[in-house]
Amino acid sequence: MLYEFTQQGPSARQPFDEDADDELIRRISRRDQRALQLLMVRHRPLLWKVINRCVANPAESEEIVQQCFLLLWERADEYNPARGKVVAWLVTLCQRRAIDALRRRETYERCKERYAAHSHDERDAWHSSNVASANESAAILSRLINKLPAAQREVVHLIFFRGMSQRQVAEYTGTPIGTIKTRIELALRKLRKAAASIGSSGEEFY
Numbered sequence: 157m158l159y160e161f162t163q164q165g166p167s168a169r170q171p172f173d174e175d176a177d178d179e180l181i182r183r184i185s186r187r188d189q190r191a192l193q194l195l196m197v198r199h200r201p202l203l204w205k206v207i208n209r210c211v212a213n214p215a216e217s218e219e220i221v222q223q224c225f226l227l228l229w230e231r232a233d234e235y236n237p238a239r240g241k242v243v244a245w246l247v248t249l250c251q252r253r254a255i256d257a258l259r260r261r262e263t264y265e266r267c268k269e270r271y272a273a274h275s276h277d278e279r280d281a282w283h284s285s286n287v288a289s290a291n292e293s294a295a296i297l298s299r300l301i302n303k304l305p306a307a308q309r310e311v312v313h314l315i316f317f318r319g320m321s322q323r324q325v326a327e328y329t330g331t332p333i334g335t336i337k338t339r340i341e342l343a344l345r346k347l348r349k350a351a352a353s354i355g356s357s358g359e360e361f362y
Contacts, residue, residue, distance in 0.1 A: 177242035185232040196225055199243055203250045210254035211261075220257055224250045300350045308343035311336060 177198070183191035200221060207224075208217035227249060235245055301312055314320045314328065322340065326333040 178237055181232050181235045181242055184229060185235075192225065192229055195228070195242075199246055200225075202243070203246060206247055207250050207254040210251065211257055216257060217254075220250065220253050224253055227253070296351075297347075300347055303350070304343050304346060308339045308346070311339045312343050312347075315340060 177195065180191040180195045184195065203224060204217055204221050207220045208214060211217055211220070224246070228246065235242065239245075240248075301309055304312065310329070311325055314325045315322065320328065322336050323333055325331075326336045329336070
């Protein structure tokens, strides 16, 4: 791919001397750090603008500029004057780096979205599972209570579902408090025994 590039004339303070650029590239290929510094001073503002137009992030643009000049240091001997000017080649390098950075950012954002969606689905599944488990437990408890003798079943409902005390139940039903205590003790013993037997012996209430 030819790296042709067209731009408006440079400012008077930083004249673009293409022959000087070519010479700097040759010196850079011979590991001349001073030549790299001169080329950076000359073209860094333009390259930063090119990159920032793509990534729209000043800090990230600065980092990519640094990466591009590091790449230039490593690949200066690949420059071919017949294919375009030095500044065009540098712009091409920077554009490619900027596009790669943008793709990585988009990939990262898509991964975050997928992770968030997956986490949301897991939370929903966990909630649904717990709701279903609670509903199932309530249904089992209801069946067990319904198997109690009527007098014991009444005491359980009044104490655990209507919030009465044992004394209030005795007054409400006109039953001695000692009898109420006996009924609730028997009912709870049978419920525990029946709950423990579920899924094993299938033992019924007696």
